[in-house]
Amino acid sequence: MSWQATVLTLFPEMFPGPLGLSLAGRALNEGTWSCTPHDLRPHGLGRHRAVDDTPFGGGAGMVIRADVVDAALSAVQAPADVPRVFMTPRGRPLRQRDVSRYAEGPGVVLLCGRFEGVDERVLQARNIEQVSIGDYVLSGGETAALVLLDACVRLLPGVMGSDESGVEESFSDGLLEYPHYTRPAVWDGHDVPEVLLSGNHGAIAAWRQKQAEEITRERRPDLWSAWLARREENEATAA
Numbered sequence: 001m002s003w004q005a006t007v008l009t010l011f012p013e014m015f016p017g018p019l020g021l022s023l024a025g026r027a028l029n030e031g032t033w034s035c036t037p038h039d040l041r042p043h044g045l046g047r048h049r050a051v052d053d054t055p056f057g058g059g060a061g062m063v064i065r066a067d068v069v070d071a072a073l074s075a076v077q078a079p080a081d082v083p084r085v086f087m088t089p090r091g092r093p094l095r096q097r098d099v100s101r102y103a104e105g106p107g108v109v110l111l112c113g114r115f116e117g118v119d120e121r122v123l124q125a126r127n128i129e130q131v132s133i134g135d136y137v138l139s140g141g142e143t144a145a146l147v148l149l150d151a152c153v154r155l156l157p158g159v160m161g162s163d164e165s166g167v168e169e170s171f172s173d174g175l176l177e178y179p180h181y182t183r184p185a186v187w188d189g190h191d192v193p194e195v196l197l198s199g200n201h202g203a204i205a206a207w208r209q210k211q212a213e214e215i216t217r218e219r220r221p222d223l224w225s226a227w228l229a230r231r232e233e234n235e236a237t238a239a
């Protein structure tokens, strides 16, 4: 059985979008995964198929109705073991470990909101996780869903080339990656770090490790602290 992405959205035309191209697109054509958008609109109420209403308690914006989301969920008939995820800036931050968990399972059902949000009751009652892709506001959950799917699909068996097999990438060991260089050895008067031309693989590995640590410390003090704490813990265990 292939990995199955179902997307509940008011903009089904946005899927698979860019994921129909490149690595993800090839995997889609080969049947490694599927992407099935499901329009929320037909589940709306009245002549206008309204999916949203004004918030109880007042305030700006509109809220997607619980009954509309529930009807869409029922229509797509995803098995109980498929994670249901609402894409929202109010969600917990998406991490590589979450991506790995999704990729290892049978697929995901992604709910994309527009407007102010979705009635909280359906999120709780139907066991829908809430996930954010970062601390900025998007106009809707669709582009966030594309990000989540991209991150998952590249982990599916056979999708990534063996030369980029994920063992050496950022976050797998908690550090950002070291910088990369290729020919020409001198470009516009700028040299490549000498050690990389030395053929000394031990020295190259040590240089890359140092660079990874340096860059992580500068750019991501949060990751650096976590990495330091983990190293301390490992050293204590080893001792």
Ligand code: 6GU
Pocket: 086, 087, 088, 089, 091, 113, 131, 132, 133, 134, 135, 136, 137, 138, 139, 140, 141, 144, 145
């Ligand atoms: Cl998951 N959705 C929306 N609409 N905005 C976001 C987001 C998600 N993550 C960050 N901003």
